[in-house]
Amino acid sequence: MINVGVLGATGAVGQRFVQLLSDHPWFNLQTLTASERSAGKSYCDAVNWRLDEPFPESAGEIIVKDTTVDCVKDLDLVFSALPADLAGGLETAIADAGVGVFSNASSHRMDVDVPLVVPEVNPDHLGLIDVQRDRGRDGFIVTNPNCSTIVMVMALNPIRNRSFSDVRVATMQAISGAGFQGVSAMEIYDNVVPYIGSEEKKMETEPLKIMGRLDGSVIQNAGFSVSASCHRVPVIDGHTLAIWADVKEEPDLIKDDFRNYRAPFSGLPTQPTKSIHFFDKEQDRPQPRLDRRRGDGMTVSVGRVREGLRFIAMGHNTIRGAAGASVMNAELAVSKKVL
Amino acid sequence: MINVGVLGATGAVGQRFVQLLSDHPWFNLQTLTASERSAGKSYCDAVNWRLDEPFPESAGEIIVKDTTVDCVKDLDLVFSALPADLAGGLETAIADAGVGVFSNASSHRMDVDVPLVVPEVNPDHLGLIDVQRDRGRDGFIVTNPNCSTIVMVMALNPIRNRSFSDVRVATMQAISGAGFQGVSAMEIYDNVVPYIGSEEKKMETEPLKIMGRLDGSVIQNAGFSVSASCHRVPVIDGHTLAIWADVKEEPDLIKDDFRNYRAPFSGLPTQPTKSIHFFDKEQDRPQPRLDRRRGDGMTVSVGRVREGLRFIAMGHNTIRGAAGASVMNAELAVSKKVL
Amino acid sequence: MINVGVLGATGAVGQRFVQLLSDHPWFNLQTLTASERSAGKSYCDAVNWRLDEPFPESAGEIIVKDTTVDCVKDLDLVFSALPADLAGGLETAIADAGVGVFSNASSHRMDVDVPLVVPEVNPDHLGLIDVQRDRGRDGFIVTNPNCSTIVMVMALNPIRNRSFSDVRVATMQAISGAGFQGVSAMEIYDNVVPYIGSEEKKMETEPLKIMGRLDGSVIQNAGFSVSASCHRVPVIDGHTLAIWADVKEEPDLIKDDFRNYRAPFSGLPTQPTKSIHFFDKEQDRPQPRLDRRRGDGMTVSVGRVREGLRFIAMGHNTIRGAAGASVMNAELAVSKKVL
Amino acid sequence: MINVGVLGATGAVGQRFVQLLSDHPWFNLQTLTASERSAGKSYCDAVNWRLDEPFPESAGEIIVKDTTVDCVKDLDLVFSALPADLAGGLETAIADAGVGVFSNASSHRMDVDVPLVVPEVNPDHLGLIDVQRDRGRDGFIVTNPNCSTIVMVMALNPIRNRSFSDVRVATMQAISGAGFQGVSAMEIYDNVVPYIGSEEKKMETEPLKIMGRLDGSVIQNAGFSVSASCHRVPVIDGHTLAIWADVKEEPDLIKDDFRNYRAPFSGLPTQPTKSIHFFDKEQDRPQPRLDRRRGDGMTVSVGRVREGLRFIAMGHNTIRGAAGASVMNAELAVSKKVL
Known part of the structure; x- marks a missing residue:
């Protein structure tokens, strides 16, 4: 031990x-x-x-x-x-x-x-x-x-070999991301707060390092850019992301990427059976309340892959995130x- | 009368x-x-x-x-x-x-x-x-x-002379948009539903007609495209939109557009004093609960103009919308x- | 099987x-x-x-x-x-x-x-x-x-030998009690609905049969009366009850009843380790979001035993209830x- | 001025x-x-x-x-x-x-x-x-x-000549009662908190002074007792109270009291047209979201008068309260x- x-x-x-x-x-x-x-x-x-x-x-x-x-x-x-x-x-x-x-x-x-x-x-x-x-x-x-970056890079990972250079993301983030006392009920109930301090900057820089290449002792940043708009919504747990990526391929090919994705290793105790849960047919998923506990909170859910390329990703922000x-x-x- | x-x-x-x-x-x-x-x-x-x-x-x-x-x-x-x-x-x-x-x-x-x-x-x-x-x-x-289209075109209107061809919009839409019985509490409470039937299509077609040019007896559609991702959030009234538009100008110039915008006429009974309320300094506005009743629900609020060009627009969906x-x-x- | x-x-x-x-x-x-x-x-x-x-x-x-x-x-x-x-x-x-x-x-x-x-x-x-x-x-x-009756009789059960004749109960009931489509979001969000059809009558009659005595082939109803006021609140799962019972004994004795209560049998697969979770010291519990999943939803939580005799009971309405x-x-x- | x-x-x-x-x-x-x-x-x-x-x-x-x-x-x-x-x-x-x-x-x-x-x-x-x-x-x-006391005494006022000695009240209180930062979203969302510091004591003492009699230079307290159970619920504004009072008269007589009640004076600028709005027929009112703005927030609404005597009272906690x-x-x- x-x-x-x-x-x-x-x-x-x-x-x-x-x-x-x-x-x-x-x-x-x-x-x-x-x-x-x-x-x-x-x-x-x-x-x-x-x-x-x-x-x-x-x-x-x-x-x-x-x-x-x-x-x-x-x-x-x-x-x-x-x-x-x-x-x-x-x-x-x-x-x-x-x-x-x-x-x-x-x-x-x-x-x-x-x-x-x-x-x-x-x-x-x-x-x-x-x-x-x-x-x-x-x-x-x-x-x-x-937390939001993790959900995004987990969702971009299965399509990282499709070349894209321009990623846009609008987040709908849960209250728990700010800690127990971080958001007062009067601020967020029946409301959306279209600002989370320094969140957009993190989402625009961290993914480039994570998806970059380790070259000797140095990380070469990935070659795409991210433009983020971050919003707090009245949800307890689970960040939902609307993502655009300028891939050239048809949505059906991209769906295959998500459908066929498997983690590159297995057997870690906290690792979920499925790193990505892909909603193939349901047109209104993922949803934070219904899907955040998948894989004990470690699975990221992806759905609504449409031309654009647009899709929705969602993950539990205090567990996976x-x-x-x-x-x-x-x-x-x-x-x-x-x- | x-x-x-x-x-x-x-x-x-x-x-x-x-x-x-x-x-x-x-x-x-x-x-x-x-x-x-x-x-x-x-x-x-x-x-x-x-x-x-x-x-x-x-x-x-x-x-x-x-x-x-x-x-x-x-x-x-x-x-x-x-x-x-x-x-x-x-x-x-x-x-x-x-x-x-x-x-x-x-x-x-x-x-x-x-x-x-x-x-x-x-x-x-x-x-x-x-x-x-x-x-x-x-x-x-x-x-x-x-309703979502109205908020978007009201917000694009002050900058319509800045040339843009690619608009992306992620919506966070209120429950009342679906009518009194349209959304059950079990569906939306503590949740986000990333799908609203036929909403994205409306947002992608209607603005082109509205912002088009009446040429004799025919409307020539506007020359930009819209890619929308529509989501229902737990808010009673007020649709919040995160908008990207590929304008070339600096955010400061665009802020001037919003700041200086005036409606082309005045005096209609339902017309608000200000068609657009522009949040110049506040970094966390507009918010639906705090801003939806501006101008008795007829004012559209705009804020967070950032490079990208990104900004937030919000309006009352059953009144202005x-x-x-x-x-x-x-x-x-x-x-x-x-x- | x-x-x-x-x-x-x-x-x-x-x-x-x-x-x-x-x-x-x-x-x-x-x-x-x-x-x-x-x-x-x-x-x-x-x-x-x-x-x-x-x-x-x-x-x-x-x-x-x-x-x-x-x-x-x-x-x-x-x-x-x-x-x-x-x-x-x-x-x-x-x-x-x-x-x-x-x-x-x-x-x-x-x-x-x-x-x-x-x-x-x-x-x-x-x-x-x-x-x-x-x-x-x-x-x-x-x-x-x-569902509400179950939470109430589970909570009255440990003190059933204290004689009481007059029980009052105000409920704060979860949305799920009405089924998935039973309550629209516009009805209950940011709201309390102080009426649930036929619920009060059930709470006033069912406990008398349940806590009655089987005498040969007939149930002799228990000898107390219940006066209920039932309300729907914006909570997904978990009914909270404020209960008054006219017991003569001091709250400290009643606390002992709850603290020492054990189920009369054990070993049923769905039976929780503790049928009653008693909050002895915490003055703000039970709470539905934090306590409804105790015992996999089968434990009823009791707290805030005060003179009057007043106390709070809470249980998961679609599992235990x-x-x-x-x-x-x-x-x-x-x-x-x-x- | x-x-x-x-x-x-x-x-x-x-x-x-x-x-x-x-x-x-x-x-x-x-x-x-x-x-x-x-x-x-x-x-x-x-x-x-x-x-x-x-x-x-x-x-x-x-x-x-x-x-x-x-x-x-x-x-x-x-x-x-x-x-x-x-x-x-x-x-x-x-x-x-x-x-x-x-x-x-x-x-x-x-x-x-x-x-x-x-x-x-x-x-x-x-x-x-x-x-x-x-x-x-x-x-x-x-x-x-x-705030809760005000709603209660406003609702008891029309029946103060019906003799009662035992009042019970369960409150469902709004978030705004605790100030803007008083309740965190993580505490109250999808939840009920069955405790509000010192609120029950206020509700049990203040009404006796208010409804007491000024005798020379001294207030003689009213001769009833109050037993309160106070709860916070996920509502922005408007306290809802379930009240029991041991009046002897039939509910129909009590309904007349509420129906016929008029304030003892008129003409104050902040005074609402109706101090009490009585819901005679509607079985599911008052409700905070729908009724809190009556009389610009100064009207207290009463409904569901039933035998027991039980009824519901609701008022805007930061305006009337x-x-x-x-x-x-x-x-x-x-x-x-x-x-």
């Missing part, structure tokens, strides 16, 4: 990490950290559990620690659900102290030697870990993309014997 | 017509029609009033009639909130019987001699009424576009002495 | 039956019936699956039959999700034909020789089956109560060797 | 005050205060306007001041939307400085010489102002009740020449 911890374990993404790790076949959840205020309490007292999945009793007795390097330096790896303003320095220090850091924070995503990984899309980018080690770091940092993404990255690293 | 009636007065759009007409300075609301089941009842007994505006007591005592040509043939004009399957034949017969028909139904929108009008955008298209008369019709039909559109068309016709 | 069928398998409660039965350790799901329109199709084609749990593939290939006596007369037992207007005659005929009927419909609930059962509350009422058999019926009918109730009744009957 | 100010003008209730006062026929809105952070800005820059009514442009240019006694001591009266922790001391100091304070805060509601007034219910309680003056205070404080209540109290005081 590999000893792991979660940094920032009481927030929305932190709770998802605990849910996914409390009963994990490879990882032994040993340490939970939070703010000073929670340190010293048992996790069940420190956390205000807000997931609709039952509270994992086994984690309840863990005594929460303050978020410091010392508290986690003896672990094999940590998962970071820290807010971006804290994550930058702390993750660097923890990686320097010899621990593998799998982070959901945005701080290091665009660092040149930090892999930004979606397992099915660019597993080879884990090779950048060696670059970090070559410059003397004992541990390493691996990041996963922004955040905590689950990070856990599966760690599983991938373990399976590749990177640790 | 001009004597008017409403066809299909008990449905969602019908109720909006009654609300807008019950106290109108030019129009005397005389006749309300509905299905046979309601005929003979007073309107207050026949209708299940679902608008959050108070019931217009003055209309309550009108005895509802069955929807036939005979019932309305002595009126000066009628507003049609009929479903498309009924509207086609009935509206033709009523127009032939000498009545001016202002219709929200889709049946005749694309007929070559029927104007498809948004007052601020193509008032001159009312000239097609003469074409109808020239072929011997005593009355005439004027239609208004689909349906009943109010039709009433303002009739006012325009009256002001142009078409009746 | 016991061969079973579901009557009305395509509706909201029917789909829950299929979900619960498709993988059941004791029951072999063999027959699914629906309206004539669906007959002859495979279940996966006939049903518009709307649950957020994944579609049970094993049931997908079953060919749906029309709902007749002939189609089910060779089964051991059937579960009925029929609407009340159909259920009355059909269930009688099926029971007469020798089949055990476990019905969620209201038609036979108050029949003198039909047990109205909640397993933890009145398992002995299954004795009425003998009364049905004594008058020559080959099969039998067992009913479960209305409908399909799960019926399935657990059948399991109870099997365990008592009634079949 | 009477010069007035609003304390705490940027919050949810503060914005309602500004909306109601910006165009008031008797009151000249001169001063707006907020936290130090906003002081010095114009109101249009300081406020994040979240009401769906349009922003009152006339108030936009007022320069916001810090909330101190000095800033308002030259006004005739102020309206207080301060949070309870600030209101206590500040309101006392302002009243002592000679200003009439009409407060929506709870701090002074139960003070023995402070009137707790709902105009239609206990206008004579304004007589307590003399008690304040008799002890040397130059100004005075008048309070209005908690907060800012409008306070403004109408001030109008009443002016009309009684108290200032």
Whole structure:
């Protein structure tokens, strides 16, 4: 068993990490950290559990620690659900102290030697870990993309060999993406908020790195551009994306791509049976409430492939788009014997 | 005073017509029609009033009639909130019987001699009424576009002289657009439905006619294409649109277009003070709950003009996008002495 | 294995039956019936699956039959999700034909020789089956109560030995209780509807039978009265009840009752580990979104026990309050060797 | 004109005050205060306007001041939307400085010489102002009740001569009652929260004072008790109450009370035409979305009078239940020449 911890374990993404790790076949959840205020309490007292999945009793007795390097330096790896303003320095220090850091924070995503990984899309980018080690770091940092970016690149992945250069995407994003207190009910109920801070920029830069090519020790960005318009809608979980890509091929060929897509590997504990669920006939799917729990939240659903080329992609933003993404990255690293 | 009636007065759009007409300075609301089941009842007994505006007591005592040509043939004009399957034949017969028909139904929108009008955008298209008369019709039909189309062309209108050929639009449409019973709560609550029957096709064809040029007796379609992706979201009223248009000019110039836009006429009773409300500084507007009631529901709000060119447009779908559109068309016709 | 069928398998409660039965350790799901329109199709084609749990593939290939006596007369037992207007005659005929009927419909609930059962509350009422058999019926009918009634009697059960005579209950009921099409989004979004047809009457009569005493072949009604006020709120699943009961004892004693309550039996496949989840310290629980999935939807949650005596009860209305109730009744009957 | 100010003008209730006062026929809105952070800005820059009514442009240019006694001591009266922790001391100091304070805060509601007034219910309680003056205070404080309490006492008022001693009430309260940031979307969406801090206690004490009798300089509390269960539901505006009162008379007599009720005075600017809207025939009303705007938000709606005695009451919580209540109290005081 590999000893792991979660940094920032009481927030929305932190709770998802605990849910996914409390009963994990490879990882032994040993340490939970939070703010000073929670340190010293048992996790069940420190956390205000807000997931609709039952509270994992086994984690309840863990005594929460303050978020410091010392508290986690003896672990094999940590998962970071820290807010971006804290994550930058702390993750660097923890990686320097010899621990593998799998982070959901945005701080290091665009660092040149930090892999930004979606397992099915660019597993080879884990090779950048060696670059970090070559410059003397004992541990390493691996990041996963922004939640909307993950859904988009998962959906573009089956058609990446169709050449496209111009991607447009309009998102309809769930409330949980902003954390438990991030959106007030008065803001979003009976409403659409056509703005999510810095989200469009992330969607326009991260995919180019993820779908880029690892060339020696450097990522060569992919050769398309993304123009995003991001919107919050009154949905609890599940980001829905309307995507345009200027592929030349007919929709029927593209449908084949989605229909025939298989992940390039199998057997990771958090990996769903189907990475992509393709709605071939249903004209009104995917829908977040009905489809977000497919593959325990790790499957991305794709439908309505029409000329244009237009299609709809949807995925669970705090599982596939955040905590689950990070856990599966760690599983991938373990399976590749990177640790 | 001009004597008017409403066809299909008990449905969602019908109720909006009654609300807008019950106290109108030019129009005397005389006749309300509905299905046979309601005929003979007073309107207050026949209708299940679902608008959050108070019931217009003055209309309550009108005895509802069955929807036939005979019932309305002595009126000066009628507003049609009929479903498309009924509207086609009935509206033709009523127009032939000498009545001016202002219709929200889709049946005749694309007929070559029927104007498809948004007052601020193509008032001159009312000239097609003469074409109808020239072929011997005593009355005439004027239609208004689909609700999403109206919001889009209102928002494209201030920049129509910037040349663009490729428009993409992702809509986030309100529940009321489907009528009172059109969407069940189990379908849309905590959900997005990425499909609205025939909506995309309407958005891709109607704007070309509306923004086309009346050339003698024929409309020359506008020279751009539209690619639409339409989605239902959990919002009561107000359609939000994310629009891309391939204009060459810088966003700042385009902002000037919106900022300086003024309607080409003024003084119609239903016309708002500002046809377009432009959000210059706010980065998270327009929002349907906060902005749909601007100009009593007749103002279209525009914001988030960014490079791309991308921007957000939002308007009240059952007022500006349906009943109010039709009433303002009739006012325009009256002001142009078409009746 | 016991061969079973579901009557009305395509509706909201029917789909829950299929979900619960498709993988059941004791029951072999063999027959699914629906309206004539669906007959002859495979279940996966006939049903518009709307649950957020994944579609049970094993049931997908079953060919749906029309709902007749002939189609089910060779089964051991059937579960009925029929609407009340159909259920009355059909269930009688099926029971007469020798089949055990476990019905969620209201038609036979108050029949003198039909047990109205909640397993933890009145398992002995299954004795009425003998009364049905004594008058020559080959099969039998067992009913479960209305969804709100179940939550209430489950919550009153731990304190039934505290004498009370006056129960008041205000319900906040979920949308799914009305079926998939029962409530339109325009009716309930941003709204409360303070009326649910015939619900108050059910809540005022059914508990007296359920908590009554089986005296020979007759139920002696319980000696308290219920006054109910029923309201629909914008919640997908989970009925919340504010209950007053005029018990004399202090809240602390009553809390002990809830804290110490254990079901009178164990081991039924659908039975949850805890029939009652008691919130001892949390002052803002139970909440439907967070607590409805406890015990896979079969646990009723109780909290906020205050003087008055007032408390809050909440349960999943289509699982514990409908399909799960019926399935657990059948399991109870099997365990008592009634079949 | 009477010069007035609003304390705490940027919050949810503060914005309602500004909306109601910006165009008031008797009151000249001169001063707006907020936290130090906003002081010095114009109101249009300081406020994040979240009401769906349009922003009152006339108030936009007022320069916001810090909330101190000095800033308002030259006004005739102020309206207080301060949070309870600030209101206590500040309101006392302002009243002592000679200003009439009409407060929506709870701090002074139960003070023995402070009137707790709902105009239609206990206008004579304004007589307590003399008690304040008799002890040397130059100004005075008048309070209005908690939002749920107002709806309840407005609904009990028409039947106050029917003797009842035991009132039970279950509330379904709107999100706006907690202010713009008070309830996060993750807390309340698809959910009911069966707890609102200190609300039940307010509902159990305030009505006894309001419906009590002013006996010389002392209020004799009314002789009934209230048992409340308070719940938050996903509704933007409008509190719905299910009320039981142990009146002896038949529901038909009680219906007459509601049907025939008229306010004891008329002509106040904020007073609605009908203080009570009684739903005589409709079995599913009142409903918050459809009825909250009756009488511009000042009418309380009552319906579903049934034996028990049970009935439903509903009113707009931030207008009739907060800012409008306070403004109408001030109008009443002016009309009684108290200032």
